[in-house]
Amino acid sequence: MKLIHQINLAFGALLLIVLSLTGVIIHYVLMDHFVGKQKDDMQALGVALQKTISADSPAMIPSAVAAASGVPLSVSGVAAVITDAEGNVLPGYETSFTATAPSTLVEAGSITSATSMQNILDGKDSRYLVDIQPLPQGKLTLITPMSQIKEIERALLERFLIVLCAAGLLVYAASLFITKKLIEPLMKLKGELKKVKSRQFSEVRLIQAGGEIGAVAETVHDLAVELDRYNRVQKQFIQNASHELKTPLMSIAGYAEGIKDGVFEGEGARKGLEIIMSESGRLSKLVTEMTLLAKLDSEEDIFKAEPVTVQEMVKETIERINPLLMARDMKLEVDYIGESIKEKRIVADKDKLLQALLNVVSNAVRHAKSIIRVQVSAEADQIRISIEDDGGGIAESLIPQLFHRFVRGKDGDTGLGLAISRAIVERCGGVISAGNAGTGGAIISIRLPSAA
Structure with a gap:
């Protein structure tokens, strides 16, 4: 898989993980916020009702609820129930706030037993929020279903996730563009490295890029320049070495052949032998120096500091x-x-x-x-x-x-x-x-x- 696809795939997976975690966190934050706000509102409403309800006038309950209805609620659907000390609902003290009776405050099915209703009134049913205020008659219980809070939270979360996904798509599209711009110099650099591989050192161009990629591109270009110089020096060295070695070899071969064929005799043969010895020594010195140079260039252990x-x-x-x-x-x-x-x-x-x-x-x-x-x-x-x-x-x-x-x-x-x-x-x-x-x-x- 190409690097650009690997980067895009990795970024897309990372973005998906971040969006998922963000959605989960927002869900719990919203639920905590709405539940807390609703509890505060119900407590405020309960205090208002407690002050309004008269212990001597049961018939005033509906009007008392109406008088307390000015308390703002974050979620509608709050029911008010007054019970005696034994937990029995007092006749005439049962009413509903925002037109929701206790018998309808059920998320799944209906409350069919006294035990179920008692659990709600005691705050033991997690499907409902309950606020209890003391009254002379017994206690005032405010009830609201969690389903309404969840519906509001779900609707808000859906809208937020839509916005979040749209933003994520924009970010991903921007990342594709940026990744392409970042990878493009690497692809060009790959082409220049192929020239280095094929020994086309003089044709390697400097790739313009920023950051670490630019530094690598500059290093590759400098390397190609140095390799080109070294290549030319080596070629020149081989040419010069062959020429320098050829000259004494020709002298040695010429005088040796002349002495063998009798061309040089007496003093001439002696001088020829002296030249052969001189050129042999020069040739030996030349080879020794060339060998030393090669070792100095390539061997690390030859140098004992x-x-x-x-x-x-x-x-x-x-x-x-x-x-x-x-x-x-x-x-x-x-x-x-x-x-x-x-x-x-x-x-x-x-x-x-x-x-x-x-x-x-x-x-x-x-x-x-x-x-x-x-x-x-x-x-x-x-x-x-x-x-x-x-x-x-x-x-x-x-x-x-x-x-x-x-x-x-x-x-x-x-x-x-x-x-x-x-x-x-x-x-x-x-x-x-x-x-x-x-x-x-x-x-x-x-x-x-x-x-x-």
Whole structure:
């Protein structure tokens, strides 16, 4: 069953239950009101008759009733009966008010026995309301049948239920309209999700809606945009990877075939073998870096975070990069801003973060002229590590794509080093950025959250 039908059915059932409960409650409220009002009116009438009736003038009973008839009654049909101390109806003291005799105050059949009449006079018959007032002659009993009250209550209840049902129908019709308006964006969203299922990410539109549905629609649209971007990046990655792998494989295959066929001999064969070994190492490094990137993107357990001091990370980076610095006759300066910055801790995978720092520093070494400066400072709740070189800087057109895969500048290596650094830094909860320093060289900044 469609959602719109489920909602309408549920609302209709709820409305029916509410109307039924309302009708039952109103029935009892009206009955209680009419019974209470009639009792009050009968009591007022009884008091008026009690004052009017003369103990010495039995013949004055009809006129006394008439004199008391000015008391307003919520329900007509009240009979007055005067009985002696033994409960016998006194001759000449039996009358009716509003033209209803006691003998006719019966809901079903007629009163045929003295016992039945006595039960009414004693107030033991639930089909009648009775009010008793004391008189010198005995007691004055006012009687009215419940059937008349029920008839009035039923007539009023029927009218009220008609109005209530009409209002319920209007409310249900309005609910159908509102439900349709609410469900319509969901149906459109369903269509957009089908596009996501069929990988048509670029064709997913943003559904305009309010409230939670609008938030879900916006999330679906953002998801489609991100999936489209990721899909394009993956396609580009595969294309670039195949190209990068093909180049060393062609060199290896070409020199191996030349040596096999005797094209290269002596010194030529030796150089060919050196190229094969060099390209094999480059190919192995490329595959290793690609594998690491894939794991960083997809595997959660590859990252083992632990607290580590900033000084420890920087010191180990310098020790690892020192042979390369000596080979190129370069200097590396470290500047800690603040007394306590060395002891500041960050939560990261030590080995992975060390690799990210080595990638950035080795990249600086390749492009620097003579010196690399590393500056460590604290910014709010973050630790900032800046690596600056005195080289020619980064081309402005290259900066936005510098950390993308297989993007290489002048004298670049595999084009994956900085991409790996970005992936590691982001897994640590940090941010990496690049730009040109005021002195002209390149500067790469890594911001990592400080451990509490």
